[in-house]
Amino acid sequence: MLDNPTITSLLGLLVERPLHLYAVSQELPRRLDASGLSVGRGSVRNLLVRLGDIGWVELGGPDSIDDVATYRITEEGLAELRNRVRSQVQDTSPDHDHFVQAVAYIGLFDTQEACLLLRRRRERLTTRLTDVTREHARALDSGQPWTHLAEVDYALSQTAAAIAWLDRTIDRLQR
Numbered sequence: 162m163l164d165n166p167t168i169t170s171l172l173g174l175l176v177e178r179p180l181h182l183y184a185v186s187q188e189l190p191r192r193l194d195a196s197g198l199s200v201g202r203g204s205v206r207n208l209l210v211r212l213g214d215i216g217w218v219e220l221g222g223p224d225s226i227d228d229v230a231t232y233r234i235t236e237e238g239l240a241e242l243r244n245r246v247r248s249q250v251q252d253t254s255p256d257h258d259h260f261v262q263a264v265a266y267i268g269l270f271d272t273q274e275a276c277l278l279l280r281r282r283r284e285r286l287t288t289r290l291t292d293v294t295r296e297h298a299r300a301l302d303s304g305q306p307w308t309h310l311a312e313v314d315y316a317l318s319q320t321a322a323a324i325a326w327l328d329r330t331i332d333r334l335q336r
Contacts, residue, residue, distance in 0.1 A: 163211075166259050167193060167200050169249060171208055172217065172234055172242040173266045179221060179231035182206060192265070217241055243269055250278045253285040276331050283327040290320045 170192045174185060186205045193200055200208075209232055212218040217238030221231050234242070247270075249263030260282070267275045297313050307314070 163215075165208065166262065167204070167208060168212070169242065169245045169259065169262050169266070171205070171212070172238050172245070175218060175232055175234040176239065176242065176266070176269070179233040181229040181231045182209065183229075185209065185232065193262075212238065239269075242266065246270075247278060251281045251285070253282060253289060272334050276334050279327050279331050279334075283324055283331070286320055286324050286327070290317065290324065293317060293320070 167189070171185070171189060174180065174188055174192065180188070182205070189200055189205055209218060213220060213232075215237075216235055218232050219235055221233050246263045246266045249259045250267065252259070267278070270278065293313065294317060297310060297317065300310055300313075301307065
């Protein structure tokens with residue numbers, strides 16, 4: 162359960178403010194849509210209980226607005242969120258790309274560390290772009306029709322766009 166990518170968004174949501182179960186159940190699916198993930202209300206409850214068991218969140222007393230107990234992130238939970246964001250921002254594995262989910266919380270870090278994490282991702286993507294471009298060119302040179310490699314061409318365009326976004330973002334952070 163602790164490998165569940167939903168945990169990053171759940172902890173991130175609780176960094177913003179303590180929330181009761183219903184509010185988490187309403188907001189979390191909206192956040193996960195951007196990452197292509199989904200979660201049901203029962204799963205949210207189970208995740209919160211499990212995260213409470215290991216000390217990453219705690220159930221606090223009723224808030225003053227609607228007299229309902231709220232979940233709060235703990236110091237251990239904040240440390241875990243930072244570790245997850247660091248890892249997910251730098252991970253360029255196509256099988257586990259949770260970058261959109263992780264970059265939403267890049268503000269947890271000071272500018273220097275945020276730029277370092279983004280640069281590491283950029284370096285990995287640049288290496289991949291170079292390698293795949295070389296293989297793509299080899300395949301075309303060997304007579305493979307472009308239509309048989311259209312998905313590779315698309316992936317190369319996406320990677321180049323991601324690198325350009327990283328460059329702009331790093332520049333913006335540094336300014």
